[in-house]
Amino acid sequence: MLAGCDLAPHYQRPALAAPSSFPQGPAYPAAAGTQDVAAIGWKAFFTDEKLRQVIALGLANNRDLRIAAANILQARAQYRAQRADLFPTVDANAAATVSHGNSTSSGSSTGGGTRHSYSADIGISAFELDLFGRVRNLTKAAQETYFASQAGADATRISLIAEIASAWLTMGSDQDQLALSKQTLTAYQQTVGITRAQFDKGIASELDVQQAETNLQDARYDVAQLTTQIAQDQNALNLLVGTTVTADLLPSGIGTGDFTMADLPAGLDSTILLKRPDVLQSEDLLKGYNADIGAARAAFFPTISLTAAAGTASTALTGLFTGGAWTWSAGGSATQTIFDFGKNLANLRYAQASKQAAVATYEKAVQTAFREVSDALAMRGTIGEQVGARSDKVDAASKAATLSLARYKSGIDSFLTTLDAQRTLYIAQQALVTSRLQRETNLVTLYSTLGGGLT
Numbered sequence: 001m002l003a004g005c006d007l008a009p010h011y012q013r014p015a016l017a018a019p020s021s022f023p024q025g026p027a028y029p030a031a032a033g034t035q036d037v038a039a040i041g042w043k044a045f046f047t048d049e050k051l052r053q054v055i056a057l058g059l060a061n062n063r064d065l066r067i068a069a070a071n072i073l074q075a076r077a078q079y080r081a082q083r084a085d086l087f088p089t090v091d092a093n094a095a096a097t098v099s100h101g102n103s104t105s106s107g108s109s110t111g112g113g114t115r116h117s118y119s120a121d122i123g124i125s126a127f128e129l130d131l132f133g134r135v136r137n138l139t140k141a142a143q144e145t146y147f148a149s150q151a152g153a154d155a156t157r158i159s160l161i162a163e164i165a166s167a168w169l170t171m172g173s174d175q176d177q178l179a180l181s182k183q184t185l186t187a188y189q190q191t192v193g194i195t196r197a198q199f200d201k202g203i204a205s206e207l208d209v210q211q212a213e214t215n216l217q218d219a220r221y222d223v224a225q226l227t228t229q230i231a232q233d234q235n236a237l238n239l240l241v242g243t244t245v246t247a248d249l250l251p252s253g254i255g256t257g258d259f260t261m262a263d264l265p266a267g268l269d270s271t272i273l274l275k276r277p278d279v280l281q282s283e284d285l286l287k288g289y290n291a292d293i294g295a296a297r298a299a300f301f302p303t304i305s306l307t308a309a310a311g312t313a314s315t316a317l318t319g320l321f322t323g324g325a326w327t328w329s330a331g332g333s334a335t336q337t338i339f340d341f342g343k344n345l346a347n348l349r350y351a352q353a354s355k356q357a358a359v360a361t362y363e364k365a366v367q368t369a370f371r372e373v374s375d376a377l378a379m380r381g382t383i384g385e386q387v388g389a390r391s392d393k394v395d396a397a398s399k400a401a402t403l404s405l406a407r408y409k410s411g412i413d414s415f416l417t418t419l420d421a422q423r424t425l426y427i428a429q430q431a432l433v434t435s436r437l438q439r440e441t442n443l444v445t446l447y448s449t450l451g452g453g454l455t
Contacts, residue, residue, distance in 0.1 A: 006133040008140070008294025011287055017363035018270055018370035028381040037264055037450035038275050042161050045447055048259040050249050051168055054241060057249075058164045061242030065160060068153035075142075075149040082142040085135045088127035093309075094120045121311020121327065128305050134298035137291040144288035151284055154277035154454060162448035164240050166441050169259065171233035172251030173437035178226040179253065180433060184426050185219040191405070191422065192216050195415065208415040215422055254436060260443050264450070273369040276451040282362040289355040296348040302336040369449065376446040383439045390432040397425040 022028070046052050059065065100114045130136055195212040198204030238244050273279055310328040337344065404421040407413040447453060 005131060006136065006294060007297035008133065008137050008291050011290050013283065014286075014359055014363060016271065016274075017366045018273070021270055022268070022370075022377055023374050026381075027378045029377060036272065036275075037268070037447065037452040038272070038454070040261070040264075040447075040452050041455040042453040043455070045261050045452060046165065046259065047261065048257075050251065051165060051259055054168055054237070054245055054249050055161055055164050057243060057245065058160055058241040059157070062160055062240065063242055064156055065153070068149075068156045072146070072149045072153055075146040079139070079142040079146040083139045085128070086130065086139060088124040088306075090122065090124055092120075092122045093311075094118075116315050117313065118316070119311060119313040119327070121309045123307070123309025123311075123329075125307045125309075126305045126333075127307070128303060131304060132298040132301045134295050134303075137294035137298065140291035141288040141295070144284045144291065148281045148284035148288070151277045151281035155281060158277060158448050158451070158453040160240065161453045162444050164237070165259075165444045167233065167237045167240055168251055169254055169437060169440050169444070171230060171237060172254040173433055174226055174230050174233055175251060176253040176255065176433045176436075177430060178223065178230060180426075180429050181219055181222040181226055184429075185216070185223055188212070188216040188219050188422070191418075194405075194409070198409075203411065204415060211415060211419050215419060215426075219426070254440060256436065259440055260447070264443065264446055268450070270370060270373075272450060273366055273373070276369050276449075277454075279362070279365045279369055282358070282365040286355065286358040286362050289351065289358045292351040293348070293355060296344070296351040299337075299344045299347065302334045304332065304334045307331045307333075372449040373446070376442060376449050379438070379442045380446055383435070383442055387432070387435045387439055390428065390435045393428045394425070394432050397421070397428040401425045 042055060043052060046055065095118070097117045098114065128135060192209070192212045195204055195209045199206060199209050234245065234250065237250075274283075308328075308330040310326075313325050313327050401418075401421040401424070404413060404418040408415055408418040
């Protein structure tokens with residue numbers, strides 16, 4: 001009955017520290033689908049073959065994943081080492097003694113002799129009877145730390161997949177921006193040529209020429225800046241992947257292409273967050289701290305240890321295992337702390353405070369997960385409208401730029417109107433590229449925050 005004692009508090013998962021459902025309203029998509037996002041593998045979610053190959057490279061070479069894998073091995077080894085304390089350690093001992101002595105008394109001498117003794121035994125020493133669950137709870141704490149390291153590695157894996165995808169898409173978007181800037185630079189060069197021709201004919205002023213040059217130099221700067229940015233994008237992608245991504249796997253742009261599943265279920269209950277690896281990691285650590293309380297409580301009770309040995313002894317080595325004398329011994333000891341200046345009590349209070357901190361950490365992990373998913377859903381609900389508005393603005397700005405240039409050539413409008421129309425078009429085109437990137441990365445973010453991506 002004593003061996004079944006467990007002084008750890010009964011573990012009960014804290015109440016969900018977030019609303020039971022995700023937000024609803026004009027910013028959020030309509031509830032649709034019930035499929036568990038965590039069951040959607042990343043190979044199914046990402047539909048672009050180049051992107052899938054880059055992610056696979058990252059999963060094989062990223063150093064953060066290697067660190068996480070090493071952490072798992074460390075935690076597993078510590079758990080096994082702690083678990084071994086549940087069982088007695090069996091030792092084998094062998095000893096040989098040779099002694100020689102002389103003695104004298106009252107002026108006479110007595111010759112001594114040489115004595116030999118040999119012994120061999122096998123036994124256990126100081127094996128603790130875990131009557132109050134101290135060792136079991138320490139083992140439980142080590143096991144939960146091991147589980148937490150596994151969940152942490154899963155969280156790192158999901159985060160890495162999302163980061164690689166976002167970095168790859170960002171590079172593709174910058175490629176689109178560069179192509180746009182080069183196209184705009186060519187258009188501005190033509191505009192400068194037209195303005196100079198108008199100036200040579202006396203139709204335009206030098207002010208018009210210099211104003212056209214300002215647009216040209218802005219586009220020239222953007223080309224140079226984006227060329228640098230794309231090089232830095234590749235450096236960042238290489239770091240995430242853990243090796244150099246070859247040119248054939250790099251994006252040439254994102255345009256209007258589809259790189260992921262078209263949509264994800266948005267009507268799931270918020271309890272899905274409890275399956276997120278980072279939330280599971282926090283809960284595993286909480287369980288470990290709960291077990292620590294049991295170990296701290298057990299320290300107030302006696303520690304009972306057993307020692308036993310059995311073997312043989314002989315005065316001749318050749319007779320140790322044939323004619324030796326059988327020997328055995330057994331003993332036990334009990335230790336009870338009488339006064340430790342409050343050490344055990346302080347350890348218990350520390351364990352209890354650690355659990356309180358772990359509860360708060362777990363609740364914050366749930367709340368953070370809820371906020372991340374809610375933010376991603378808010379973007380998902382309106383991003384289509386945003387991209388549509390940007391696209392329509394580009395169409396309108398393109399027509400306005402074409403008309404204003406024709407009117408300028410005809411002498412109807414001033415060049416300032418044409419200049420403004422061209423700038424407006426360029427800015428609108430840049431904003432459209434940015435919105436398309438936001439649309440793609442938003443779905444990646446939603447996928448990762450809902451806990452998908454492990455397989």
